[in-house]
Amino acid sequence: MSESTIQIALVLPDLLGTYGDFGNAVVLEKRMTWRGIKAEIVPINYGQPVPDSCDIYVVGGGEDTAQTLAVKHLREHPGLQRAVTKNAVVLGVCAGIQIFGESFTRADNVTHPGMGLIDSTSHAGGSRAIGEVLAEPANGLFEGVLSGFENHQGRTVLGPAARPLAHVKVGTGNDGSVEGAVQGRILCTYLHGPVLPRNPQIADLLIEWATGVKPAPLDLPAVTAMRAERVKAAS
Amino acid sequence: MNDSPARLPLRTAAAVKLGNLSSTLSQKMGLGAGGMIGGRVALKLDPQALGHLTQGRRVAVVTGTNGKTTSTMMLARAVGALGEVATNHSGANMPDGHVTALSKQPDAPYAVLECDEAYFPAVAGASNPSVAVILNLSRDQLDRVGEVRTIERSLRDAVDKLQNCTIIANCDDVMVTSAAWNASNVVWVATGTGWHHDSASCPRCGNPIRWQGEHWHCTGCDLSRPHPSWITADEAMITPEHRQLELRLTLPGKFNQANAVMAAAAAHAMGVPADEAVRRLRGVSNVSGRYRTIQRGGRSARLLLSKNPAGWSETLTVVKEANHPAVLVINAQEADGRDLSWLWDVPFERLQGRTVIASGERATDLAVRLTYAEVQHTIVPDPLKAIDQMPQGAVEVIANYTAFRDLNARAAADE
Incomplete structure (x- = not known):
């Protein structure tokens, strides 16, 4: 594969693809190809080794057993962890935020080791957080509100090395106050929707990290209209 | 034993009477179709109504993610060969709908009940079915119904508790196979x-x-594709006696062939010969408005219902052959699931090059x-206006649950 093609690894879509998060990879690919940046999606299925050579890794949400299997697979085939040391960009959604941390504890009180990529721990909350979320960007990381749909029982506590992605205005996020995590070039969120079709500014931030260049503006009227609708519905 | 259902206890009889009255009132006052309200009233007055109303009848319960309404209608038609059948074929597939349907036909010796998969344990537990049909299980309304594995687990527990019940299960679906794996009496259908x-x-x-190929097995335990007794072949089915029967269905698509074979296998378990079952279910053409064609100013719009990624994937296959313009209608009310993330699991890419309107x-x-x-597409939120903006000729309209329900009602009112 030529050096100039940005490879987007879609990590374990067969285990972590319950909530349409495959769409995040599509959005990254299209937003690059439409701007003349060569990009391709590389699906990595359960049972396959995880390459460390991709530029962006996209990890989605999954059911409990699938999540346990996924983390086992990713620890046995640590391509993603190696890629992180080489400055790869990583998007982790829902299960992603939990398995990237130091550990996650389920409702049955069993604690599973995470991948140790971000300074966080997760545990099961009392009730399932389901519904539309609105959050304001933290640390000036991006512009415009963060919009998405959450459906999770996990609650996540960030350590000092991880920064929140956003401050929750509507919904629950990590703990009712902050949402997501950013550490180096790893960006995590609880939000589906999927998150990148809803938040093109986050997609472009990841593209900027991967290519080293701020991408040219891309006006998609449908995206603007949908964001406005969702923000209004959640407010 | 199937001559007539058992006499109802006084409390149930009174509950049924008041329930039926509410249904009639609801219809007369234009409040609804009366498919659920009667049952809701009856269940309030007698929480055991479902158990009492099914006593003495031979009951089949049909569940799964997709194809429930169609399969239920097919099975009810087929079982009609044996006698009168009480059935809830308007999609009112929770206990209140079951009680309403059973109350309206108190003397029918047979009942064929479509059941929402989340309610299967309660309904199967109360109605002592002789046949339970599990069609398929896939992601659907994750925010309401929950994740597929949770549903599989609850069906499995419910199936394990059933006695003297034949499970009709789709062995090409791993989740269904797992749910039916421990059943003492199971008929596998490919x-x-x-x-x-x-x-x-x-x-x-x-x-x-x-x-x-078609075979599958778990690499860690003994779960594997069982040997099927009934097989869906191209436009035909193969019976346990290795006879090939032509299906010649009125309904389109591979998915409905699967529904038909599941229904035929279930009817067979109820005592209907396979040939008779197929002859009867073949005629099912309009399932609560699904697949029907409406005429609007020179346009023939075929109405198709699809509720989740597996359903949409099948429907996009059905509309693939002819390159007709398509109106796609999406709502996200509670009954649809509020989270539309699943739209990204549907291979809409297959519609490239068509005239498409996004609606709903x-x-x-x-x-x-x-x-x-x-x-390429345009946006017209009102689906009837969207149809009217299409070129004259055939139009495919694919809508999810409440979008379909509302469109169907408006189209019926216009006719």
Whole structure:
């Protein structure tokens, strides 16, 4: 594969693809190809080794057993962890935020080791957080509100090395106050929707990290209209 | 024993009477179709109504993610060969709908009940079915129903508790096979359809499922594709006696062939000969408005219902052959699931090059999905107006649950 093609690894879509998060990879690919940046999606299925050579890794949400299997697979085939040391960009959604941390504890009180990529721990909350979320960007990381749909029982506590992605205005996020995590070039969120079709500014931030260049503006009227609708519905 | 249902206890009889009255009032006052309110009233007055109303009848319960309404209608038609059948074929598939249907036909010796998969344990537990049909299980309304594995687990527990019940199960679906695996009496049906995206790992032990052609097995435990007794072949089915019967269905698509074979196998378990079952279910053409064609100013619009990724994937296959313009209608009310993330699991890319209109209350969400699928489209939120903007001739209209229900009602009112 030529050096100039940005490879987007879609990590374990067969285990972590319950909530349409495959769409995040599509959005990254299209937003690059439409701007003349060569990009391709590389699906990595359960049972396959995880390459460390991709530029962006996209990890989605999954059911409990699938999540346990996924983390086992990713620890046995640590391509993603190696890629992180080489400055790869990583998007982790829902299960992603939990398995990237130091550990996650389920409702049955069993604690599973995470991948140790971000300074966080997760545990099961009392009730399932389901519904539309609105959050304001933290640390000036991006512009415009963060919009998405959450459906999770996990609650996540960030350590000092991880920064929140956003401050929750509507919904629950990590703990009712902050949402997501950013550490180096790893960006995590609880939000589906999927998150990148809803938040093109986050997609472009990841593209900027991967290519080293701020991408040219891309006006998609449908995206603007949908964001406005969702923000209004959640407010 | 099937001559007539058992006499109802006084409390149930009174509950049924008041329930029926509420249904009639609801219809007369134009409040609804009366499919649920009667049952709701009856269940309030007698929480055991479902158990009492099914006593003495031979009951079949039909559940699964997709094809419930169609399969129920097919099975009810087929079982009609044996006698009068009480059935809830308007999609009112929760206990209140069951009680309403059973109350309206108190003397029918047979009952064929479509059941929402989340209510299957309660309904199967109360109604002592002789046949339970499990069609398929895939992701659907994750925010309301929950994740597929949770549903599989609850069906499995319910099936394990059933006595003297024949389970009709789709062995091409890993989740269904797991749910029916321990049943003492199970008839396996090869439907040739299956959504594999939710079964990469075994629902029982978590190890990878390996597929080799139509065969599959778990790499960690003994769960594997059972040998089917009934097989769905191309436009035909093969019976346990290895006879091939032509299906010649009125309804389109491979998915309905699968529904038909599941219904035929279930009817057979109820005592209907296979030939008779197929002859009867073949005629099912209009399932609560689904598949019907409406005429609007020189346009013949065929109405198709699809509620989730597996359903949409099948429907996009049905509309593939003819390159007709398509109106896609999406709502996200509670009954649809509020989370539209699933739109990204539907292969809309297959519609590239067609005339497409995005419609429904969430037309803009769909428009974003179509944009990234590189499908040219316009947005017209009102589906009837969307049809009217299409060129004259055939139009395919695919809508999800409440979008379909509302469109169908408006189209019926216009006719």
